Amino acid sequence: MxxxxxxxxxxxxxxxxxxxxxxxxxxxxxxxxxxxxxxxxxxxxxxxxxxxxxxxxxxxxxxxxxxxxxxxxxxxxxxxxxxxxxxxxxxxxxxxxxxxxxxxxxxxxxxxxxSPKHLVTMKLFAVKNDSSRKFKEFADIREMLKQKAIDNLTLKEVLKSQNMEKYYEEITGFQN
CATH class of the missing domain: 3.30.460.40 (Beta Polymerase; domain 2)
Incomplete structure (x- = not known):
């Protein structure tokens, strides 16, 4: 099929x-x-x-x-x-x-x-619940940034909503 x-x-x-x-x-x-x-x-x-x-x-x-x-x-x-x-x-x-x-x-x-924003939120939530998923989920988020599906401001907003701001630099390579 x-x-x-x-x-x-x-x-x-x-x-x-x-x-x-x-x-x-x-x-x-x-x-x-x-x-x-x-x-x-x-x-x-x-x-x-x-x-x-x-x-x-x-x-x-x-x-x-x-x-x-x-x-x-x-x-x-x-x-x-x-x-x-x-x-x-x-x-x-x-x-x-x-x-x-x-x-x-x-x-x-x-x-x-x-939406891209909610997809990123779900990926961060997955990491929050299972830290072993961090590499894969962060790689997906990086690719969404590259594809301009989300921007850095939206990413910062979503990270803040999940109390995960500390991961901004790890995801983007930029200092917060």
Whole structure:
């Protein structure tokens, strides 16, 4: 099965069930001009839809590899791409969805994608929760700066909001 078909399996379900979603992760980075290798498709959805989504994926043959309050990942033998879902509360979802916009992902496939600012925030949050992710996440943020998806002022603002200002120089190479 083609990668584009894997996107459509899930996004068609989201649309049929009136589930708001936004693309995150490496494919969101790609939408903003930075392409890197990935083995997963990442979406953000409201936590209230978790059971419905997990049940649907299992019904169509996906194996649930992990499922917790804020995250689940799924794999199907027809493709080598894993589906990762991040679940957020309604208030957070409303903020993220209101700033998200459709972006061209591949071919003629356009998907609602989190804003660059929120993508950076999520990457910093990931580092906050797991410091072993720092190298990868900071590299992604550096590339977003290079692609001008975000600017230094926005980065400073996001770092401050996460109480992570001390990482500005490490990310950018500039003194604060």
């Amino acid at each position: 083609k990668l584009q078909d894997q996107f459509k399996i899930l996004t068609t379900f989201f649309e049929n069930e009136s589930i708001d979603y936004a693309l995150i992760g490496a494919f969101a980075l790609h939408a903003y001009g930075y392409t890197r290798a990935t083995k997963d498709i990442d979406f953000l959805v409201q936590e209230k839809h978790q059971n419905k989504i997990v049940s649907y994926l299992e019904k169509i043959g996906f194996q649930t590899l992990h499922c917790s309050e804020g995250f689940s990942n799924h794999f199907h033998s027809f493709g080598k791409t894993r589906i990762d879902l991040v679940y957020v509360d309604e208030q957070t979802a409303n903020i993220l969805f209101s700033a998200a916009s459709p972006k061209l992902i591949m071919g003629d496939l356009s998907l609602k994608t989190v």
